[in-house]
Amino acid sequence: xxxxxxxxxxxxxxxxxxxxxxxxxxxxxxxxxxxxxxxxxxxxxxxxxxxxxxxxxxxxxxxxxxxxxxxxxxxxxxxxxxxxxxxxxxxxxxxxxxxxxxxxxxxxxxxxxxxxxxxxxxxxxxxxxxxxxxxxxxxxxxxxxxxxxxxxxxxxxxxxxxxxxxxxxxxxxxxxxxxxxxxxxxxxxxxxxxxxxxxxxxxxxxxxxxxxxxxxxxxxxxxxxxxxxxxxxxxxxxxxxxxxxxxxxxxxxxxxxxxxxxxxxxxxxxxxxxxxxxxxxxxxxxxxxxxxxxxxxxxxxxxxxxxxxxxxxxxxxxxxxxxxxxxxxxxxxxxxxxxxxxxxxxxxxxxxxxxxxxxxxxxxxxxxxxxxxxxxxxxxxxxxxxxxxxxxxxxxxxxxxxxxxxxxxxxxxxxxxxxxxxxxxxxxxxxxxxxxxxxxxxxxx
Amino acid sequence: xxxxxxxxxxxxxxxxxxxxxxxxxxxxxxxxxxxxxxxxxxxxxxxxxxxxxxxxxxx
Numbered sequence: 001x002x003x004x005x006x007x008x009x010x011x012x013x014x015x016x017x018x019x020x021x022x023x024x025x026x027x028x029x030x031x032x033x034x035x036x037x038x039x040x041x042x043x044x045x046x047x048x049x050x051x052x053x054x055x056x057x058x059x060x061x062x063x064x065x066x067x068x069x070x071x072x073x074x075x076x077x078x079x080x081x082x083x084x085x086x087x088x089x090x091x092x093x094x095x096x097x098x099x100x101x102x103x104x105x106x107x108x109x110x111x112x113x114x115x116x117x118x119x120x121x122x123x124x125x126x127x128x129x130x131x132x133x134x135x136x137x138x139x140x141x142x143x144x145x146x147x148x149x150x151x152x153x154x155x156x157x158x159x160x161x162x163x164x165x166x167x168x169x170x171x172x173x174x175x176x177x178x179x180x181x182x183x184x185x186x187x188x189x190x191x192x193x194x195x196x197x198x199x200x201x202x203x204x205x206x207x208x209x210x211x212x213x214x215x216x217x218x219x220x221x222x223x224x225x226x227x228x229x230x231x232x233x234x235x236x237x238x239x240x241x242x243x244x245x246x247x248x249x250x251x252x253x254x255x256x257x258x259x260x261x262x263x264x265x266x267x268x269x270x271x272x273x274x275x276x277x278x279x280x281x282x283x284x285x286x287x288x289x290x291x292x293x294x295x296x297x298x299x300x301x302x303x304x305x306x307x308x309x310x311x312x313x314x315x316x317x318x319x320x321x322x323x324x325x326x327x328x329x330x331x332x333x334x335x336x337x338x339x340x341x342x343x344x345x346x347x348x349x350x351x352x353x354x355x356x357x358x359x360x361x362x363x364x365x366x367x368x369x370x371x372x373x374x375x376x377x378x379x380x381x382x383x384x385x386x387x388x389x390x391x392x393x394x395x396x397x398x399x400x401x402x403x404x405x406x407x408x409x410x411x412x413x414x415x416x417x418x419x420x421x422x423x424x425x426x427x428x429x430x431x432x433x434x435x436x437x438x439x440x441x442x443x444x445x
Numbered sequence: 446x447x448x449x450x451x452x453x454x455x456x457x458x459x460x461x462x463x464x465x466x467x468x469x470x471x472x473x474x475x476x477x478x479x480x481x482x483x484x485x486x487x488x489x490x491x492x493x494x495x496x497x498x499x500x501x502x503x504x
Contacts, residue, residue, distance in 0.1 A: 003449075009496050011447055011504075022503045116488040123492045272500075302495055 006328070008130035008162075012272040013329045020330060021059055024275050027301035029056050032065070035307040038089035041076045042307060062275065062310065063286065067297055069312040070101075073109045073253065083110045090114055090305045099150040101252045102434065111150070111252050112305045118157075120303050121255060124273050125158030128259040131268070131327075132221050132246040134188055136163030141186035143177045143199065146170040150252045155190045155221065164188070174202045174432075181215055188219045193227025193237060194435040196220055197370040200240035205426070212242035223248040224434055226356050228260070229267065229337025232363035236370060247337050249315075254308050255300050258334065266320040266333035275299040276332075277310075278317055281342060290335065293318035295342050314342040316354070346440060348376055349383045351415050355438035358387065361409045367395035367402045371428040371437075374418075378442045386419040393425055447504050456501045459493045466490060 003010035015023065033053035035042035046052070049066050056062070077085035081092050088095075090112075097113035113121065134140065140159045144152045146168065159166045167184060169177045178199060181189065191199070203209040211217065220243050222228035228237065228247035237245045249267055250256035257274045258267035269276045278287040278294040287294045296315040300308040320333035340354040347353070355374060362372045369390035376385050389406070391399060399422055410418055466486045473479035 011450060011452070011500060012496065015500065015503075019500075019503050023500055026503070027499070114488075115484055116491050119485075119488040119492055120495075123495070272495075302491075 008127045009272075013127070013331060015272070015330055017330060020271055024271060024301075025056075025059050028059065028062060028275060028299060029053065031299065031301050031307055031309060032056050034304060035089060035309055038304075039307060040086040041079075042087070042089075042309065059275075062277070062299070065310050067310045067312045068308075069314075070106070070109060070253070074107050077110055084112045084306065087306055088112060089307055095305060098148075099153070099252060100148055102149050109253060114305045117303050117305050118154075121154035122157035122161050124256045124270060125154045125250075126161045127270055127273075128248050128256055129155070129158050129162050129164075129221065131259050131261045131329075132188075132219055132248075133244070133262060134159060134162050134164055134219065134221075138164040138187045138219075139167060139184055140164045141167045141169055141177070141181045141184070141189040143169045143172075143174075143181075143189055143191055143195065152190045152223070154256065155223075159188075174199055175206055178203045178207060178209065178211075178215070181217070182209065185216045187216055188221070189217060190221040190223065192224035192434060193222050193230075193233055194225060194431045196222060196227075196237045196245070197233075197240065198430055198432065200237075201370065201430075211240055215241070217241050217243045219243055220245045221248050222246065223250065226338045226340070227359070230356055230360050230363070232360050236363055249338055251313060253306070253311060254298055254313060255303055257298060257300070258337070260337075261325060261327040261329060263326045265322055265325060266335050267337045268325065268329050268331040268333055271331045273301055275301070276317075278319065279312075281316075287319070290319045290321040293339055316340045316342055316345065344438065346376070348385055348416060353414055353416065357414045358410070358438070361406065361413050362387075362389055364409070365402065365406060367392055367398065368406070369425050369428075371430065373428055374438045376438075376440045376442055383442065384419065385416060386421060388421045388423055388428060390425045390428055391422050452497060452501050452504060455493075456498045459490060459498050462493070463487070463490050 007013040036046050036053050045066050051064060076087045077083060079086045081088060094114045095112040096115045097118050099111045100108040142152055142156050156166055167186060169180060172180060200211045203211045220241060222245050227233040228245050234245050246260045247267060249258035258269050260267055277297040279297055280287055280294045293316050296313045296317045298311050298313055316339040318335045318339060320335040322333050325333055340356050345352060345354050358374050362368055369392055371390055373388040374385060376383060395402065403420055406420060466483050470480055470483040
């Protein structure tokens, strides 16, 4: 296979590490200087820290640069010019696109894009889709709402850029989308893991279609939730659609920074577009080797209207021990994609719990449906956790054995005992985009 | 792998594209149908710079 058939950009994606780091330093210096000179927010942040553009001489100097986080962006956007605030680094007349974050963790962040930044977004997504084997012969169906959220907007334009035929399934409901995908023989689509499984469920139970046999999907790009990097969830999705499911990571404020390749052995960080650091939670110490997870701090290069420099994304990630991916890309790998969110990891009965561990257990048990709900409450001074699952009708008679298996696996993977509730299939809440399956109802201290 | 691509030639052509687009905007007389389309062309040229020109000096 020629390299141009394998990589969107064979030069950048296979750049030797030493050269990649030189490129990153140049780009870090550029974006730091740009933000310092054009964004009152960043100018003030760096001026107060005693930093000027000339102070970034090595990649390690990034550790001197103050971090940013979502709460700071929220405060800054209250300052003129409305609605982006003083982070805005271009004249507002140059802004051509508005999007906002979903607000899952609070007040949404408003995000401006110039035409160049929008082009940049599509470009970085093109790296993703090409690695996911999207090509000009693909008919890509877009089953999302084309709303005020960034979601798969840039994925749409990237698919066009790659040369695919793109079908916007925006206003159609789930059933109509599935029928249109079938009618047109769509070969690929992009959605959250929740919706990938949800669509398969609707196809089977409302339309009498088996997506694995009756549709022609060959590849699915999963984003917005960790699912495709959770082995049990990926297996369910791939079996449901008889398609390869690839993970992808991005965020409105950051851009599209990580993607799987055909080897599916972790997320490659697009290091030509981003600089990723991992910091130990609590101490902030830098984690540079595999074996320890921490919070992602990320810098985006070349995206100018709303610079993203040392942004603490609260995503929990870990470097992979795999140094050379079999795909040939030199972009560093993360083990298991996004493991969780620092916001989500919580202590229950004194034990640290990542909700993704519950998902891994539930979806590894074939007698259970895809949906579940974990609810943490407090009874007196003691934490209490209830897990609601759905049992697939054919297995209702085996509930005792399933309960035993579920309890054992949960104990093994999360070190906690749960109150287990078995519900009829189809009775737990269904979600179209991002799901909220973990509910911490304990009073806030 | 890099040797199989004419990176220097590509960098030169990207530079010419950018100069040509910028010059076109300079002489447009403010015709929006020219200026706005040039802006889009320049955004695409920037992607070529990110993909090729920015890394050329490092190879």
